[in-house]
Every structure is written in structure tokens, then in C-alpha cells.
Amino acid sequence: MKYLQSVIVIYVLFVFQQSDAQWNKGKGNGYYKISAWSLVADQHYTNIGEIDPNATRGNFTLSLYGEYGVTKKIDVITYIPFLTRIYQNTQVSEVTGNVLQEGEAVNAIGDIDVGLRYGLLKKNHFALSTTLKLGLPTGKDKGGSDGSFQTGDGEFNQLLTLDAGISYQLFSKPAYAKTYIGFNNRTQGFSDEFHYGLESGMKLWNKLWVLARLNSVNSFKNGTLSAQNSQGSIFANNIEYVSVGAEAAYYITSKLGVSFNYTGAISGRIIYAKPSYSGGLFLDI
Amino acid sequence: MRLLKFVFLLFFIGLNSCIQEDIVNDRVPEELRIISSVNALKVGDVVKLHASYFNNIGEKESKTVVWETSNPTVLSIDEFTTNITAKAEGTATITVKTIGVSGELTDSEIIMVVKDDVVVIPSENTKKGTITPTESYDASGDFEVIKTTNGIQIILANNYVADESLPGFALFLTNNPNSLVNALQIDAYDDADGAHYKGAFTYSVNGVGLNDYQYLVQWCRPFSILVGKATITDK
Structure with a gap:
């Protein structure tokens, strides 16, 4: 029974897109998800961590996420943001109602991630794995009238993570906890990054899982790219944040389900200071 | 079919990520400003001063203005041409007035008139x-x-x-x-x-x-x- 519960935990872990799962899919198994993600922000964290206002900007992304077990220990992973829409609201005079600055939007593909996960250890309820994700510069690193409507950062990065997870019982319900640390090697003058995260979830009812997640990105500030030479790009180099989020996943059938996510940065530098929302439809086969 | 509907739903949500409006408080106080920078004239000089009216969003607008002098014996103003003539040594304050949305607006310039053989050093430049x-x-x-x-x-x-x-x-x-x-x-x-x-x-x-x-x-x-x-x- 405990084994079965562990399997369920492992099974459900793959529901959560980009959640840095520690358990491999297993040969021939796959997990696929189509998602919509939205962030609308009229304020941002400055380079010193203060919150300042900005013209309202939005980022809407439609994406496909997939994992497939090519062997018992190796999964291939891909994230394809096939439509990313970056937009800014029209600025209108309160006094006259006239347009002060026209709104603008750019629609394009975003940066695609491809990667491999390798299972290092699996013992009882504990699993250890490592993941290498390659960030491909498929998005537009300059867009719109001033170049700041970007759907990608224009650089090729490599994120290597070490992931550990454990499954257990919480109030007689299946639960899990996992953590990861990672190093993101960035190119084109961007600073390298240290990543870490924590996640914990439990099965509330027969078909519903809920989880909480904390992620952190910390810049080594060793890049040469600055605001002066990045041509108006605000959310590019030396981004730092600690974000917390909650997610719910509901199984409609044994293989098909929906998930909803709410995430916000509780501190940060050079990043929007508003929460994001996402919803998705997943298939676990 | 359900999946297709869901994909269309996502696209619909995306299309609703539309450009909306931010309302910007761009109100500033109305202002009447003497644009010409003249602070000293020689006796006999004739100049035309210019003033601009800026509305409550800082935009220049055409407005009828009235020029006044505090001392007509030093500086006189032609009623029709609004030319200012330096008539005698001394100091006078030139004031320009208009009626804005918020009431009367004024701006002033103190102008010194000197003898025509005195070198004038502009100090308000x-x-x-x-x-x-x-x-x-x-x-x-x-x-x-x-x-x-x-x-x-x-x-x-x-x-x-x-x-x-x-x-x-x-x-x-x-x-x-x-x-x-x-x-x-x-x-x-x-x-x-x-x-x-x-x-x-x-x-x-x-x-x-x-x-x-x-x-x-x-x-x-x-x-x-x-x-x-x-x-x-x-x-």
C-alpha cells in the first residue's frame, strides 16, 4: 500500500509543470501540458529592491510542456512558449482624455527550453536526480518601438540542477516534499545565477492535489550587460527574486486533468512586483 | 474535440490580454510666463516682449494678454503694438496678465533703463x-x-x-x-x-x-x- 501511495505521489508530481521533479518518468511514459500564463504589472522591484510604479505591462504566454522517459533513468524535457505576447497599456491624460503614449504589443515565440533529467538514486521514498536544461534563444530579444518588448533574452543558457525529493504521509494522506539547487550558466554578457527551491504538496481528495512552492534566483552579478548597453531591456540581467506560489491540480480522468497556479514575488530586484496566474490542461500517459 | 475547445479557450484568453488604458495624472498649474529675457535697456531702445500661456497640462496655448508698466516715465508700452520703449533712466516692472481657467495669471520682469552710452551686462541670461x-x-x-x-x-x-x-x-x-x-x-x-x-x-x-x-x-x-x-x- 505504501508503495502504491509512493507511486501515486511520483505520478502526480509530474503534473506540475516546471516543478523540477525528482522522479523519472520511466521508459515510454510521458507527461504533456498546454498552459496559459499571465502577468500584468504596474509596479516593479528596482535594482535596490524597492517597489516603484511603471506603465502597466503584461506578459501572456501559451506554452507546451512535455516530459518523456527514454529509459528508466533518463527523461527528455521540453518547454515551448509558442505564443508570447508582451504589451503595454495606452497612457491617457486624466485631464484631457487624450493619449499621451500609444499602447503597444508584440507577439512572438518565446525562448524554448530543452533538457535531460537523469535519475541518480531512488531508495524507498527518497529520490535524487540531476537535470540539465538548455535555454535556447528562440524568442525576440528586441521588439516593439524601443526594443523593450522582448519575448526572449537572446542568450543560450545552461541550467544544471540537483534535485532531491521524498514522499510521506501527512494526516494519513499522500504528501511529498522536494528541493533543488542549481547553477545557471548564462552567455552574451548576462550574469550567472544560483537557483534554489522548495516544494511541498499533498493529496486532499481523491482527484485533487494542492501544493506550495518557493523558488529563488540569485545573480552572481558577474555579467557585463547593464541597463546602459541592454537597450532599454529592464527584465534581463541581474534579475533576482524569491517567489512563493500555490497550485491545485484536479484529475478529470485518470490521465487528463487541469491545474491552476498563483505565484508572486515576495522580494526581488529588476522584476515585476505583481502576481502571475496560470492555468493548464495536462495529459499523463 | 474537448482538447481543441480548450486550446481555443486559451487563445481567447490570450486575445483578451488586450492593451488597456492607464490614466495618468498630468495636471500642472496654469502659467503665464514672460519668454523674452530682457533685464536692461538703453534709453531709446524699443523692444517687444513675448509671453506664453501654458495650460493645465503644460501645453502652450494662444491667449490674449495685457501688458502693464509700473513706471510709464521710464518704460512706456504702446497700446496697439505692445512695443516697450525705454524713455528715461530708472527701473520699472513690466507685468503681463491674462485670465486662465483658474483665474488671473501674471508674470513680471524688472527692467532697468540706463544711459545709451552705458554697457549693459545681461544678468538674467x-x-x-x-x-x-x-x-x-x-x-x-x-x-x-x-x-x-x-x-x-x-x-x-x-x-x-x-x-x-x-x-x-x-x-x-x-x-x-x-x-x-x-x-x-x-x-x-x-x-x-x-x-x-x-x-x-x-x-x-x-x-x-x-x-x-x-x-x-x-x-x-x-x-x-x-x-x-x-x-x-x-x-
Whole structure:
């Protein structure tokens, strides 16, 4: 029974897109998800961590996420943001109602991630794995009238993570906890990054899982790219944040389900200071 | 089929990520400003002073104005041409008036009249200001604005600072610090020579009068953020 519960935990872990799962899919198994993600922000964290206002900007992304077990220990992973829409609201005079600055939007593909996960250890309820994700510069690193409507950062990065997870019982319900640390090697003058995260979830009812997640990105500030030479790009180099989020996943059938996510940065530098929302439809086969 | 519907639903949500409107409070006080910078005349000189009316968003608007002199024996005003004639040695205050939305608006200029063989040294051809931050980004420093043959020069002092982490930095002369409409860009990150961020520097701006603009402002242009502001005043 405990084994079965562990399997369920492992099974459900793959529901959560980009959640840095520690358990491999297993040969021939796959997990696929189509998602919509939205962030609308009229304020941002400055380079010193203060919150300042900005013209309202939005980022809407439609994406496909997939994992497939090519062997018992190796999964291939891909994230394809096939439509990313970056937009800014029209600025209108309160006094006259006239347009002060026209709104603008750019629609394009975003940066695609491809990667491999390798299972290092699996013992009882504990699993250890490592993941290498390659960030491909498929998005537009300059867009719109001033170049700041970007759907990608224009650089090729490599994120290597070490992931550990454990499954257990919480109030007689299946639960899990996992953590990861990672190093993101960035190119084109961007600073390298240290990543870490924590996640914990439990099965509330027969078909519903809920989880909480904390992620952190910390810049080594060793890049040469600055605001002066990045041509108006605000959310590019030396981004730092600690974000917390909650997610719910509901199984409609044994293989098909929906998930909803709410995430916000509780501190940060050079990043929007508003929460994001996402919803998705997943298939676990 | 259900999956297809879901995909269409996502696209529908995406299409609803539409450009909406941000309402910007761009109200500024109305102002009537003498644009001509004349502070001394020789007996016999005839000049025409110019004044501009700026409405409550800092836009120049045509307005009927009335000129008055505090001492007609020193400076007289022609009722029809509004020419000002220096008639005798002394000092007089020239006042311009108009009726704005908020009531009567005035501006004054004290003009000294000297003998026609005295060399007049213009003292009001220099203005000054100090930039202060309006957000948490660095923005500070003193500057002077001087009149030149072709326009003005903005001379930044050694203590001038613009935040180097600011994306899309740009410097403007404007009559409304809350809006870039009708503002004149002086410097920007996407200039051919880039932007100046720290220390002394001089900008030459041709075709601009000393009294044409009231503010020097630092903006993060792509994200419409006012980060630093200075009111330009007489030195």
C-alpha cells in the first residue's frame, strides 16, 4: 500500500509543470501540458529592491510542456512558449482624455527550453536526480518601438540542477516534499545565477492535489550587460527574486486533468512586483 | 474535440490580454510666463516682449494678454503694438496678465533703463536647478542653463547623477514633468553617443529659449517612469 501511495505521489508530481521533479518518468511514459500564463504589472522591484510604479505591462504566454522517459533513468524535457505576447497599456491624460503614449504589443515565440533529467538514486521514498536544461534563444530579444518588448533574452543558457525529493504521509494522506539547487550558466554578457527551491504538496481528495512552492534566483552579478548597453531591456540581467506560489491540480480522468497556479514575488530586484496566474490542461500517459 | 475547445479557450484568453488604458495624472498649474529675457535697456531702445500661456497640462496655448508698466516715465508700452520703449533712466516692472481657467495669471520682469552710452551686462541670461529623485532610483545634481547665440546650454555640475541601472534612461526639458508630450529630449540611452550618467557635462540645445521650459526631468522612457525632476529658476 505504501508503495502504491509512493507511486501515486511520483505520478502526480509530474503534473506540475516546471516543478523540477525528482522522479523519472520511466521508459515510454510521458507527461504533456498546454498552459496559459499571465502577468500584468504596474509596479516593479528596482535594482535596490524597492517597489516603484511603471506603465502597466503584461506578459501572456501559451506554452507546451512535455516530459518523456527514454529509459528508466533518463527523461527528455521540453518547454515551448509558442505564443508570447508582451504589451503595454495606452497612457491617457486624466485631464484631457487624450493619449499621451500609444499602447503597444508584440507577439512572438518565446525562448524554448530543452533538457535531460537523469535519475541518480531512488531508495524507498527518497529520490535524487540531476537535470540539465538548455535555454535556447528562440524568442525576440528586441521588439516593439524601443526594443523593450522582448519575448526572449537572446542568450543560450545552461541550467544544471540537483534535485532531491521524498514522499510521506501527512494526516494519513499522500504528501511529498522536494528541493533543488542549481547553477545557471548564462552567455552574451548576462550574469550567472544560483537557483534554489522548495516544494511541498499533498493529496486532499481523491482527484485533487494542492501544493506550495518557493523558488529563488540569485545573480552572481558577474555579467557585463547593464541597463546602459541592454537597450532599454529592464527584465534581463541581474534579475533576482524569491517567489512563493500555490497550485491545485484536479484529475478529470485518470490521465487528463487541469491545474491552476498563483505565484508572486515576495522580494526581488529588476522584476515585476505583481502576481502571475496560470492555468493548464495536462495529459499523463 | 474537448482538447481543441480548450486550446481555443486559451487563445481567447490570450486575445483578451488586450492593451488597456492607464490614466495618468498630468495636471500642472496654469502659467503665464514672460519668454523674452530682457533685464536692461538703453534709453531709446524699443523692444517687444513675448509671453506664453501654458495650460493645465503644460501645453502652450494662444491667449490674449495685457501688458502693464509700473513706471510709464521710464518704460512706456504702446497700446496697439505692445512695443516697450525705454524713455528715461530708472527701473520699472513690466507685468503681463491674462485670465486662465483658474483665474488671473501674471508674470513680471524688472527692467532697468540706463544711459545709451552705458554697457549693459545681461544678468538674467543664466538659470539654475537641482535634480531631486521622484522614485527610489538615484537622481540628483545641480545644473545651470545659459543663453547662447543659437539657443541654450545646460551645464551639469560634478554632483550630477542619473541611475546607471535605469533601463531606457532619457533626459528631457518640459513644461509638464508628468508627461512627455511636448517635452524636448536632451539625452537618451539610444542616442548615437549614449547617455551621460554621472558628473559634469554640457549639452548644447539649439533653437530653444532660456524661458521656454520650466523643468529638467529624468525618465525611464520605455516604462514611463519619472525618476528625477528639477524646476528651472532664475539664478
